Amino acid sequence: MKNIDVKDLSYQPKTAPKPILDQVSYTFSEGHMTALLGPNGSGKTTLLRHFLSQIRVSSDAVRIDGKAVRDYQPKALGQILAWVPQSHSGDSAFAVEDVVQMARYPYKSTWESDNAEDEKIVTEAMERVGIAHLRKRQFQSLSGGEKQRVLIARALCQTTPWILLDEPTSNLDVKHQIQIMKMLREMVDEKKISVIVVMHDFNMVARYCDQAILLKKGNVVAKGAVEDVLKREILRDVYEVDFDILDKDGKKIYFAREDSGNCDTMGE
Amino acid sequence: MKKEPLKTASLVAATGSLALLLAAIVIFATATGAVKVPLGETARIIVSRLPFVPKAKLMEGVPKAHETIIWKIRLPRVLLSGLVGAGLAAAGVVLQALFRNPLSDPQVLGISSGAAFGASIAIAFGISFTVAGISSIWMFAFVGAILTMLLVFRVARIATSHSVTSILLAGIACSSMLTAGITIIMMWNREKLEQVYLWMLGSFSAASWVKVGFMGIVLLFSVISFLLLGRELDLITFGDQEAQSMGVSVKRTRVIAVVATSLLVAASVSVSGIIGFVSLIIPHIMRILSGPKNRRLIPLALLGGAIFMIACDTLSRSLVPPAEIAVGAITQVTGAPYFLYLLWRERRKEERE
16 A cells, blocks of 8 residues: 555744644545645645655654655655656756656666667657657747646656646646646546646546645645535635535536635735 | 757767777877977877787887887877866766756866865965875865865855856856965965966976876766766756656765766866866767767767867967967867857847747
């Protein structure tokens, strides 16, 4: 069982007046597509960075497969978690196919070069994300949305049991948003890969995710099945926005109301 | 830069051609000088020293004086300039990957000045001892190089995320500070002025086989570590966090690369003084051929750096005989305009976006 266990995780940088994460506990269990939700600054990215060992804590509050994250060698962790960062400055001169191929690194010893199997994985990953036609292009010459898709392909190419995505659809048009979310859902259903995705679009979450965890100011406000988390009262409490929640073919549609109570005083 | 990098086969061919060019320029540069030695004779003198070669047969009819000039004076100088050129170019490649910045080089980042500062302290205060064949001047140069590199790195990190500007500014600030420090040391010790000044300009006039051996060993060690880290350096160009998420031990990679680069720059500065811009131009030209992958780039940069430096040094000693122009001046005269061109091109690229 390769669960990611978070137990009483608190994090407060020296310069911060308040903790960014406050006693967070949750088990991200295998085989799900879990949405990591919360307003800006609620600690979502910080939580992911703990998983990736980018923030190293002395405690073993984060365990993967029963073993504390800080005890993993970088290459071993690279074989378990793939990460799609929120944004990328992107001035790399590498060709798209080389960027994707970089994700084979955790499986290679120093002088081992990539073999036919690796090439196949690279091509497959690019095809799944629909960027095979860009393979010879320089990464830095791509548009924001294309870059984002290259990074998603790179994460697939890492062939890890877990993929963590930080707002993977923020630069994508509607068609590509759907394409990416659908592809991720298929990965979960067919390849038994587990996905954690930071998102702001509840409609997408309701359509493609099955689990959700909602953070507010570093605290877990709600967790569990998506429909139990995305409730009108909970959302009003966390986002200070009223939602109309409609039913369409068994899926929920979320519509934010402009006249909801505290919109003008959000900055308090 | 729309041109695609060479395919692997063409890359091997390009590397091979450069190697041949290097061999040719070594012979040509060694034959050039006040005493003209024919090219064929020069080649025979050099080849005769290789193992498993019938020396007596090759050396038939070669004057003893020519052999002495070639072997004792010119060849060490040519080889030393080649090794230093190769080393500086390789250091440039690694620094550019490490700082994610195409304008990084040991001089812009202040590392050369750091090494020169360390060395001038040793010269000016007459600190002179040798441990296991390594002179105190070299040790001071090394410590100066590594301290400067750490300082620049540290300052740039505080000034957020290794941005191009903050690293360049930190490097330039450190560089001016250290150069000023060297000037003050020179003023205090006027009798050592000339010795320190020669260092600042860069020259291979004091070349010897001992220096060739020393530089060769340091270069070998550094290049092996650079090649070992080739993949990691590729991934680090995407940022430390992304590299780490793909399994790179970022800290280990950085420490090894910083130590090996400082070692190489310190060794270069200690045998030849400050020679600027080689580490900037050569990687850029070679990258057009090899593409951004460091393991493809490093061999090309080594060869290109060696060829360029030997050519510059040959110019430096044959333009105004019997006087010499400092080789550093020649590399700067050719390198600085290229640097300006790079800045101009970056600017153009930003404007287009």
